[in-house]
Amino acid sequence: MKEKMKSFFASLGHFFKRIFLSFKEGLKHDQKRIAKYVICFAAILHLLLSNTQIQAINKLSNEICGIYMFMFVLIGFACLFNAIRLKEPSRKKIVFPIIMLILVMVFGGLLVYVYIDALMHQRNLLKSFVINGMILSIVIIALYLFGLVETIIAHVSYLKSQKKEKLSKETKSLK
Numbered sequence: 001m002k003e004k005m006k007s008f009f010a011s012l013g014h015f016f017k018r019i020f021l022s023f024k025e026g027l028k029h030d031q032k033r034i035a036k037y038v039i040c041f042a043a044i045l046h047l048l049l050s051n052t053q054i055q056a057i058n059k060l061s062n063e064i065c066g067i068y069m070f071m072f073v074l075i076g077f078a079c080l081f082n083a084i085r086l087k088e089p090s091r092k093k094i095v096f097p098i099i100m101l102i103l104v105m106v107f108g109g110l111l112v113y114v115y116i117d118a119l120m121h122q123r124n125l126l127k128s129f130v131i132n133g134m135i136l137s138i139v140i141i142a143l144y145l146f147g148l149v150e151t152i153i154a155h156v157s158y159l160k161s162q163k164k165e166k167l168s169k170e171t172k173s174l175k
Helices: 002-028 031-048 050-059 065-085 091-121 127-174
Strands: none
Touching (some): 050 065, 065 091, 091 127
8 A cells, every 4th residue: 555655646746747848938037927927917906905015004194105005006907908919029019018017116115115114204103004015015026027127038039039030031031
């Protein structure tokens, strides 16, 4: 019985190892898909956990922080829809998603700045709510930054593949 269990877990481990390696190899050269997944994950996670930021904002005396949070979530969803819509990262189609990703990070940074300012200057503040909101904002900004980097890498690899394709066509036409 022990031999059968040992054999079963060994084959199961080998199976999962093969799946992981094929998944890793498949995503190795597909930055566009990675960027899409990360951006979608960040936008949906931010919406699901926005209650944390709402609790933090309710404790602050700054009026503008609600607008920053609203724009942070709203532009994040615009980034989600742009990521889903983007089929090939050509030069014309990539500019708007990159600008939107930068804009969502700017609004996230402004919100973090408001949190830090409140922690430093507001005396009667429940700091745990604000710290939780600030940590969430930083994590979401980091995810969007990773999505931006992957989007730029996808664009560069797309341009390289287009150049190679053009070069191969020119070489074939010369022959």
